[in-house]
Amino acid sequence: MPSQGRVFALMLLIVFFCIMLVLGETGLVEVVGNSRVDPEDHPQQDLQQENPIKQNSIKQYINHVFDGPDVEKKLSAPHIRQLPELPNGCEVTSLTMLLRDAGVVTDKMKLAGEMKKVPFQAGRYMGNPNEGFVGNMYRGDRNHPGFAVYHGPVAELAEKYLGNRVHDFSGSSWTDVEKEISSGNPVWIITSIHFRPVPDSAWRNWHTEEGDMRITFQEHSVLVTGYDREHIFFNDPLADHEGSQSEKAAFIEAWEQFGHQAISIR
Structure with a gap:
């Protein structure tokens, strides 16, 4: 069974994902592509590393939380x-x-x-x-x-x-x-x-x-x-x-x- 820490992490992840989804749909937040991001300071490769939700599905994140063994x-x-x-x-x-x-x-x-x-x-x-x-x-x-x-x-x-x-x-x-x-x-x-x-x-x-x-x-x-x-x-x-x-x-x-x-x- 997943540890309590992993369950808590999953809950936080789902809440965060839902908030970002709602804000993204309403146009209130757009991290990549607006004037708040300078491509010269943040190459696309770095943006991909810093914003993994843009690159991975929620399913992949859930698998990351649950599939790996405990640290000890x-x-x-x-x-x-x-x-x-x-x-x-x-x-x-x-x-x-x-x-x-x-x-x-x-x-x-x-x-x-x-x-x-x-x-x-x-x-x-x-x-x-x-x-x-x-x-x-x-x-x-x-x-x-x-x-x-x-x-x-x-x-x-x-x-x-x-x-x-x-x-x-x-x-x-x-x-x-x-x-x-x-x-x-x-x-x-x-x-x-x-x-x-x-x-x-x-x-x-x-x-x-x-x-x-x-x-x-x-x-x-x-x-x-x-x-x-x-x-x-x-x-x-x-x-x-x-x-x-x-x-x-x-x-x-x-x-x-x-x-x-x-x-x-x-």
């Missing part, structure tokens, strides 16, 4: 730790937080059992995280390697519980993530384990049956719950509490490295 927003959502049971289960644990926030009674171990899985390696092919969780979610050693699962299988599992309420908007911009949070919906995402861009040296070629892809083991999943001008707030399944935070620009850049993956519940 913080939500509260359930926090669940992935350890000790799921050392490789950040994606499933973050999904559990997302579903719990939407009122679904479930737990991380149940979802871990229901998540699609593919072998870490089968012959000359590595597992594809777009097809299911790659490897072992329950062990964290070299004898039982595990990697990750991406948004497709995660959204598919969420849809078993909430159907078309699940909104997989992976590939969208970060502004869309903030719009979801501004609307009261926390967002499941994939970013880096350190919440900053992963260096090129940490990426590797990953040869899957569906084709080659670049992956890094510095991948991590969290539930984003808020933002302001400088920070992102989130529930980290590796943390002991809700409301972790990170520097905004670095966090977003890392999120973009992993393909803008994002899921919410509407």
Whole structure:
């Protein structure tokens, strides 16, 4: 819902527009083109910038007031730790937080059992995280390697519980993530384990049956719950509490490295 400040701003805007419309119709006010404006002092380009109502419809102004996310927003959502049971289960644990926030009674171990899985390696092919969780979610050693699962299988599992309420908007911009949070919906995402861009040296070629892809083991999943001008707030399944935070620009850049993956519940 729009904030009270936005509703008040809209009301003022409508009143102002109506007054200007009435005065313009009666000829009492004519800002552009009469003797009160000197074109030499106010080039047309400047006039267009200073008088946007002349250039935009009231509908565009209403959209400007309502469509953008709030400058800052913080939500509260359930926090669940992935350890000790799921050392490789950040994606499933973050999904559990997302579903719990939407009122679904479930737990991380149940979802871990229901998540699609593919072998870490089968012959000359590595597992594809777009097809299911790659490897072992329950062990964290070299004898039982595990990697990750991406948004497709995660959204598919969420849809078993909430159907078309699940909104997989992976590939969208970060502004869309903030719009979801501004609307009261926390967002499941994939970013880096350190919440900053992963260096090129940490990426590797990953040869899957569906084709080659670049992956890094510095991948991590969290539930984003808020933002302001400088920070992102989130529930980290590796943390002991809700409301972790990170520097905004670095966090977003890392999120973009992993393909803008994002899921919410509407």
